[in-house]
Amino acid sequence: MRTTVDHFTTAEKVALDQACGLARTIADTFTAMYPSAAYLVLERDEDDPDVLWLHSIRDVTGGILCDFEPASAALPGLTDADLRQAWGERDPQLPGDLLDLVRRMGDVGGCFDFLPDSAEREDDPGDSGPSLLCLLLSDQAEPGLWDWGGEAILRPYSAPRPPTGAPGHD
Numbered sequence: 001m002r003t004t005v006d007h008f009t010t011a012e013k014v015a016l017d018q019a020c021g022l023a024r025t026i027a028d029t030f031t032a033m034y035p036s037a038a039y040l041v042l043e044r045d046e047d048d049p050d051v052l053w054l055h056s057i058r059d060v061t062g063g064i065l066c067d068f069e070p071a072s073a074a075l076p077g078l079t080d081a082d083l084r085q086a087w088g089e090r091d092p093q094l095p096g097d098l099l100d101l102v103r104r105m106g107d108v109g110g111c112f113d114f115l116p117d118s119a120e121r122e123d124d125p126g127d128s129g130p131s132l133l134c135l136l137l138s139d140q141a142e143p144g145l146w147d148w149g150g151e152a153i154l155r156p157y158s159a160p161r162p163p164t165g166a167p168g169h170d
Contacts, residue, residue, distance in 0.1 A: 023156045029086075037059065041054075042054065042135070060118075061118070116144040136158050
């Protein structure tokens with residue numbers, strides 16, 4: 001079967017739009033489970049930077065609400081019936097299901113934010129800037145770089161952008 005370039009391009013756009021919607025579902029899920037959650041932190045694989053791993057869920061100051069390393073047990077229950085239904089056969093309490101969805105969102109071209117300095121911790125791996133990415137989970141969370149990823153950025157929420165010229169926000 002042949003397909004046109006235009007059909008393929010449209011399918012890519014639809015997949016990316018769906019990834020953006022799924023990012024919102026994930027953000028709403030984790031703020032329902034952890035009301036002060038601001039960042040789902042992802043770590044790039046040391047050997048293959050295209051491979052992501054779950055690292056932690058953090059509040060706006062970088063405080064860890066959930067540490068995925070060492071491998072943790074199931075996450076808290078999700079009481080919101082609509083969000084639970086949105087996960088279908090997947091279970092938001094299982095880190096493996098979350099990891100699979102995160103990787104699939106990247107596979108369709110979605111880009112995750114860089115973790116901002118304000119949410120970094122002393123015990124973060126290596127040079128945390130390039131190795132830690134995140135999904136912004138609340139309207140209190142700021143991206144590490146405001147202008148990153150263009151239309152491919154998976155940013156369901158964000159704090160208001162500071163005015164140009166504000167310290168650290170040029």
